[in-house]
Amino acid sequence: MFEIGISGEDTVLLEGRLDAAQAVKAQEFLDQVGVQCVLDLAKLEYISSAGLGVLLRTHKRLMCSGSGIKLINVNHHIHDIFRYSGFDKLFEIVPAGD
């Protein structure tokens, strides 16, 4: 199960498992996002490299207009994936509980 939707004025909520089967759905949604974007990952349980690719493509697109993506409420496991991938150096990340 994977769901993506708007949760606030500039916040996108991701929920469930962002795997290779769901990457197209996530990319199509995030392609519609404008200049500034906060992704709330509080309910995201799992992400694979296909999901990382979605985040990277969206971040690069938005950085061209000077903003990019901020990732908030990132759980321990997903933070490990970001760290191993070097994404912790590319994105502004706020871990869960901060």
Place this chain on the structure above:
Amino acid sequence: MEQRFKRSFDELKNIVTMTEDFFHEEKLPPGLRNVVDLATEELFVNMVTYNTESNEDILIQMTPHEHGVEVSLTDYDVERFDPTGAGPIDVNAPLEERTPGGLGLYLVLKMVDSIHYEYRNRQSKITFIVDRKQFDV
């Protein structure tokens, strides 16, 4: 436990169900799940994406290991491709130089405790072990 899966990303949800059932049956610590799920998905997706000449289902086998879990994926009627020899990626590269390609196998090699590749009679089999000790469970 073993099961065959069609060569489709739509099978990922069924692979997750298999893994859930296996962990429940073997009473394995849930702390191992995310790494097992990640490595299994990345290797399965790699087979589906790059071994396009085969129409055979992919076999996944899961067995308890002394210190954790052993998972094998076998692909039939394919050319040799050893994912353990995947080249390194520069995770310290700046954003403008980063591309999504290669991250999946890189993460597998980084996160599993051991990985082994066999190729025989056009069968490609990759086996990895995730050790419960690293997760402090």
